[in-house]
Amino acid sequence: xxxxxxxxxNSVEVQEVPDPSILNSRDAIVKVTSTAICGSDLHLLDxxxxxxxxxxxxxxxxxGEVVEVGPDVDPARIRVxxxxxxxxxxxxxxxxxxxxxxxxxxxxxxxxxxxxxxxxGHPTAGIYGYSHLTGGxxxxxxxxxxxxxxxxxxxxxxxxxxxxxxLFLSDILxxxxxxxxxxxxxxGDVVAVWGAxxxxxxxxxxxxxxxxxxxIAIDKEGYRLEMAAAQGYETIxxxxxxxxxxxxxxxxxxxxxxxxxxxxxxxxxxxxxxxLYDRAKQAVRSETDRPHALRQxxxxxxxxxxxxxxxxxxxxxxxxxxxxWMNRSLTLRAGQCHVQRYMKPLLRLIERGAIDPTRVxxxxxxxxxxxxxxxxxxHKRDNCEKVVLTx
Numbered sequence: 001x002x003x004x005x006x007x008x009x010n011s012v013e014v015q016e017v018p019d020p021s022i023l024n025s026r027d028a029i030v031k032v033t034s035t036a037i038c039g040s041d042l043h044l045l046d047x048x049x050x051x052x053x054x055x056x057x058x059x060x061x062x063x064g065e066v067v068e069v070g071p072d073v074d075p076a077r078i079r080v081x082x083x084x085x086x087x088x089x090x091x092x093x094x095x096x097x098x099x100x101x102x103x104x105x106x107x108x109x110x111x112x113x114x115x116x117x118x119x120x121g122h123p124t125a126g127i128y129g130y131s132h133l134t135g136g137x138x139x140x141x142x143x144x145x146x147x148x149x150x151x152x153x154x155x156x157x158x159x160x161x162x163x164x165x166x167l168f169l170s171d172i173l174x175x176x177x178x179x180x181x182x183x184x185x186x187x188g189d190v191v192a193v194w195g196a197x198x199x200x201x202x203x204x205x206x207x208x209x210x211x212x213x214x215x216i217a218i219d220k221e222g223y224r225l226e227m228a229a230a231q232g233y234e235t236i237x238x239x240x241x242x243x244x245x246x247x248x249x250x251x252x253x254x255x256x257x258x259x260x261x262x263x264x265x266x267x268x269x270x271x272x273x274x275x276l277y278d279r280a281k282q283a284v285r286s287e288t289d290r291p292h293a294l295r296q297x298x299x300x301x302x303x304x305x306x307x308x309x310x311x312x313x314x315x316x317x318x319x320x321x322x323x324x325w326m327n328r329s330l331t332l333r334a335g336q337c338h339v340q341r342y343m344k345p346l347l348r349l350i351e352r353g354a355i356d357p358t359r360v361x362x363x364x365x366x367x368x369x370x371x372x373x374x375x376x377x378x379h380k381r382d383n384c385e386k387v388v389l390t391x
Contacts, residue, residue, distance in 0.1 A: 002391065003057045003142035004370040009047035012058060012371050020138060020146035025072035028150035030084060034163040035062040035140045035367070037377050037387045038171060039197055039264075040312050044131060045374060048265060048288065049314055051115060051132035058370075060088035060128040061170040062140025063163060066154070074151040084154040086147055087339035088171045090126035090137065093152035097125075104336035109148065110135045119315065124336065141370060143391040155343045164388065165350055168202070168357045174342035176202025176262070179310035182333040183258035185210040192216040192247055192256035192300065194293040196224035196235075198360045198386045199310060200262035204233050205355050207260070216250065218243055218293075220268065223383040227360070238269070244300045255302035264311025265289035269296075281318055288315030298324050298332075309334035360386045367391040 005015045020029055038061050043049050063085040066078060078084065090110075091103040098106050106125035110116055113123030115133050126148070129139015138145060147154055157166050176199050183191060191207040193200050196219035204215045208231075217228035218236045225235040236246050247256055269275040269292040278290040297307050298321045307330055325332060349355045362385040365373050373387040 001143040002367055003138075004059060004367065006044060006052050006056045006058055007054055010045060012045065012374055014368050014370055015055070017055075017057065017142070020144050022068060022070045023146065024148070025070040026149050026151060027070045028066050028073060028078055028147045028154065029068040030062075030064040030086065030145050030147050030154070031067045032062050032064040032140055032143060032145055032391050034064070034167045035059050035142075035389045035391070036167060037141075037370070037373050037389065039199065040130070041374070042378050043265060043312060043314065045378065046266065049131050049133065050119075051112075053132065056129070056131070056136070057138040057142055058129045059139035059141030060130055061167065061172065062086055062128075062145060063157075063167050063170060064145075066150075067144075069150065077151040078154055078156065082156050083159065084147075084156055085166050085169045085343065086128070086140065086145075086154050087169075087174075087343065088127055088130075089336060089339055090128070090135070090148050091152055091340055092149060101338055101341045103338040103340045112136060141367065141389060143367070153340070155347070157347065161350070162358075164358045164361060166347065166357075167388065168198075169339075169343050169346055171337065171339065172198045173202050173346055173355070173357050174339045175199050175310050175337040176204075177206040177342055177346060178335065178337045179203040179260045179262060179308045180206035180210050182308040182335075183207070183260065183306050185212050185258060187211045188213045189257040190214045190216070190251050191258045191260065192218060192297070193260045193262055194218045194297055195262035195311060196221070196228050197262065200260075201227060201360050202355070202357070203260050203262050203310065204228060204231065207258075209349065209354055212258075214250075216247065216256065221380055224385065227385065243296055247300050251302070255300050255305065257302055257305050259297040259301040259305065259307045261293045261297050261307065261309045261311045263293035265291075265313050267292040267294075267311075278318070287318040289313050289317045291317040291320065295319065295321055298330060301330055303328040304330070306331045306333060310337065312336070361388055363387045365389055
């Protein structure tokens, strides 16, 4: 079969690889009908996530048709012929973390837990196509994929939805929603979102659904800000505006009630000297992540507010504003999305028309053109917001 493979830093290729097979009794094989390139994939492409190996299959946002199931898969949940969306974290459904619906912290699904424990202190769940740090599982930017513990980790969807309506239930829609949910949004709240990429756009949509009065998008890409403005959100271009000053002016001097970092470890900054500082520190591995957005969210949020972090961080950051966080009674919440918790509720919101996931799609390409899709997305060419690939 064909699959998008990591072949080195800043290099992916579509290669012929062996078809997946059933390895455990609760596996399923899914014929992929739609898959997508995620902003998190760019962290792999750029070499910021360790333990990638030449030939690793990329991709953790995918859906398709079940073509084979293991003998112990619960037929009440998954059968051959079912159309399914697969969440990116692999959950066992039985450990303490899964019982608490903290699926991305599953204690049983990462066979390389020892590696993750050395980096994070405790292991995290296995993730499709996201390095050997998270298990080395083959990803979904392929014609077929092995789905692990399929009766826990695949959501059956009906024929009443197009692929594009439900594909993002695999990751970015639940991630954006969780970012807003962690804010404990109250009616009348002002919510600022750093990053107007796909996850940021869905965080904005979710904040509005959850009752925010005003939503503010912060980015430097004009087309992304226009996309946010088209939904009725206010915008700040950080290239030519001091973000904190603008937020204070927009909120009567208090700052936003809730702030969402939807950027993560490859953030850029409008001030050249700050940007240069973090890039230099990152280049010599004195810090692994560039936390511009996180710092700014913390110093901009009103006292007593909440900062929600859904942008991916992989290691260590420098100049963390611990004094602002502690002295102003801020709450900091973060997490890889516990996707399985949100899939069914969000499917109902899609069905009602409360959220339209298709609005972020700007490019549709065949799987064979995945390298071009990565170039478009990474360098933000042709106003690229989201790439969907079709095998």
